[in-house]
Amino acid sequence: MEYVNALTGFRVDGRRPNEMRQLKGEIGVVARADGSALFEMGNTRVIAAVYGPREVQNKGLAVNSKEALVRCEYRMAEFSTGDRRRKPKGDRRSTEISLVIRQTMEASILTHLMPRSQIDIFVQVLQADGGTRSACINAATLALADAGIPMRDIVTSCSAGYLCSTPLLDLNYIEDSAGGPDVTVGILAKIDKVTLLQMDAKLPMDTFENVMELAIEGCKAIANYIREVLLENTKRLECQRDQLIYFCGCSSSQMCSMDGKLRLHNGRTAYHFQPAKNWQNGPLYHNGVYHLFFQYNPHGPLFDRGKLSWGHSVSGDLVNWAALDTALDPTEPFDVNGCWSGSATVLPGDRPAFLYTGKDTGRVQVQNVAFAKNPLDPLLREWEKPSCNPIIPIPADVTHNNFRDPSTAWLGRDGLWRIVIAAEVNGVGSALIYRSADFLRWERNAAPLHSSPLVPVVLECPDFFPVAEHGSEALDTSANGTGVRHVLKLSVLSTDHDFYMVGRYDDLVDTFSPEEPELGDDCRSWRYLDYGQAYAAKSFFDARRNRRVQWAWVREYDSRADDVAKGWSGIQTFPRKVWLAGDGKQLLQWPVDEIETLRTKRVGLQGTVVKAGGLHEIVGIASSQADVEVVFEIPNLEEAAESFDPDWLDPKKLCREKGAAFLQGGVGPFGLIVMASGDLQEQTAVFFRVFKYQGKYKVFMCTDLTRSSTKAEVSKDAYGGFVDVDIEADKSISLRTLVNSLTVITYSSILQH
16 A cells, blocks of 8 residues: 655655644543543544542552652543444553553653642543544643643654655554554653653664654644644633632743733733732641632722632742632631731641631631641641630730631740731730630730830731841751840831841740840831732741742732733742841842742843943843843942932931933943833833942942833832942942832842952
8 A cells, every 4th residue: 555655755645744633622621520621633632531639549558658640541432433342441451552642641740749649640531533642642632731730841742654765653543554664752841851662573772763853843733733722721710710829931031021922911020929809818838738818809800899708829840820719718707808918837747737817707807727637638728617716715905806817837946836917906016925825715825925015016927937047058847046046027017118136036935135225116217028029938948958048029010900901919029038148137038949940041241331321121021921130240349429408317208319311420320211211201120329428339229210101090109228248349239130120129239359
C-alpha cells in the first residue's frame, strides 16, 4: 500500500508528512470529577477524569508522608474500535499504558505540595484511530489543569513514524498498523524536558533523530493549543465568577517586562495576588503548601455591600496561586452578618485553626474559632465551626463596637496560648492580651499589651511576632528569650497606615517594653511599616525557608463608582521577607526571591550620566509591568548637597514642597519616572534628595503621585521618608521598583562594597 503519494506527497488521509490531525479539547465534561477533559486528535477521542487530591482511599497502600500518591487507570470502550469483543479489565496492554501515563504525569505534578494524599486519573478511549497513547496523555493534562493540580508545566505527547522513506507526524490507524517504526514522545514544553520516549521497531540513528525531532515539534504545537484551551476556559470563568488571579512573566536583574503578552481586563494588575475584593486575614504555611485566607465579598466589589466571607487560595511558591472555594461563610448566629478579619494558627497535632471576628445577629463584633475538618487534606478545603462560639464575647468596657482582628496565637513558657485583639476600651485604642489552655476558653489579661490613654484612636489588625537580634533568619511565632526581640504592629483606621515598634516581651507578665520609648504611647508616632497606600499588614513564619513573610492590603483608592464599574477592588502587595536591622530598632524588608522567577526579558542601561534636568527613556519593555533595579552613584556629594532645614522634619510635607520631580536642588531629585504618558502629563515619580545636616547627610526618598492620573476623583498624594543609611561611605544608592499596572512599590538600600 502506498502511504505517501510519490507525485503529490500527500498521505492517505490527505495530510502532508509534517501535518497534524485536527485538535479539539474541552474542559469540565464530567460533572462530579474534580477535573475532566475531552481531547480529540482527528478521529481519536479520549475522555479523562481526575479526582483529588484527596485522602488515601485504600489504607493498605503505602502512603508517602512527603508526596502525593498518583494512580492511573486506562481503558478502551468496547465500541472504540471495529473489534467489539469485550476486553477484560486489567489486561496486559491496559496495565502497560496505565503505567506509562502515570509515570509521564508524575514527572510534571508537584507531588511534594500534596503530601499524604491521593490523585486518581481515569482515562477512557471512546474512539480509536491511532495515537491513542498520546491522546490519553493530552487529555489527562487538561483534566489535571481543570482540577487545579499544581504542575511544573503541561505535559503533551505526540507520535511520529517512518513509512515510504518519509518521516510522518501524528500517525492515524492505517499508518500505525503498517508495521513501520513508531516513536511516541512526551515533553514538558517550557523547560524542554522529555518525559516519555517509546519506539516500536528499529531505526538508524540519523533517521531516528529526524523522526523524534518531528514528534517533539508536534508536542510543542499541542502545548500551544492546550494553553489556548486553558486561556479560553479562564476567560469563561471570569465571566461566571468575579474572582480571578492573573499571573505573568517579568524579566531581568535590571529591568523586566511582560512584553505585552497578557491582556488585562478592567484595569487589573498582572502579577499581584488579586481577588475581586480582599482584606488580609491569615497567611499560613502547612504541609508544603502556602495558604492565603483573605476577606472576600462574593456579592460585589465594595467592602460595605453584602456579608463578607473568607476567600482561600493556595500556592507552592508564593507567586502562582490557585483559587479555591471560600473557607468561611456567614452561616451561624455568631457570624451571620459577616466573617471579618482574623488569623491562622497550627495547633499541636498539626491541626490548623482560625480565630476570626464575626458580626452576630445584633451586628456585635465577637471572636470565633474554626478548625480544619480534615488536617490531612493538603488544600485545607473544609472548615468547621464548633457550637461553643463565640469563644470571646464583647467585653462590657469596649466602646463603639470596636473589638476585632485576633492575631496569630503563640505559646508562653507556662504552656498557655496567647493572642492580641484590637479594641477600643472606654474610648482608648488598646491591644488586649487573652490567654487560653485549650484554644476554646479565653481569659483577658488585666493590663493591655499596649494602650494610649491620651489618644482616642481606633486600632485594627494587630500583628505580634518575634525577630532575631542578629541575622535575617526568622523565628517561630512562640520563640522568646535571649537574643529575641518582638515587633508590635498596629493599624490605625483614621490614617490608613500601619505603625510598628520593636521591643522586649516578657511572657510571664505579658508586658511589652519598647526599644524607643521616646516615640511615646501614641502609635501614630511610631515607625511606618510602609509609606503609601498599604494597610492591615499580616505576617507568618515560613518554616520551609526559615523566614518571616509579610503582606499588606493595597486599596488603590479609585472612586466607589470606578470600583463598581470595573467589578473589583483591592490587591495585595508582593510578599516580602522582613527581619530586624542591625540597630535593633527597625525592620528591613525585601521582596521574596520567588518574585524573580517571573522575569523573562532583560533590558539594560549602564554607565549613563544623568545631568540636572535630564531624562533617559528605557526602551524595549512594557512599562505597565516591570521590575527595575538601578544604582545611582553620586561623585560630587560634598560640593553639591544643600543644607537641611529642621522645619522639614515632616516627610509628607517635605515630599509635597521640596519633592516635586522637576524642582531642582543640590543633589536631586534623581530617580525614576514610571507609568508616564508620552507628554508626561501623567507620571509617577520615585526619587531621592540628599541634604547636609549637622555635619552628616540625610537621604530623603519620595513617591510623588500628584501627577499619577488626570482624573480628579482618585487619591493622588505624595509619600516620603528619610532613609536611614550612610551615603557618605559609598556615595551610591540602589533602588528597586516593581511596577504593575496600577501599583508602584519601591525598595531602597545602600550598596555594600
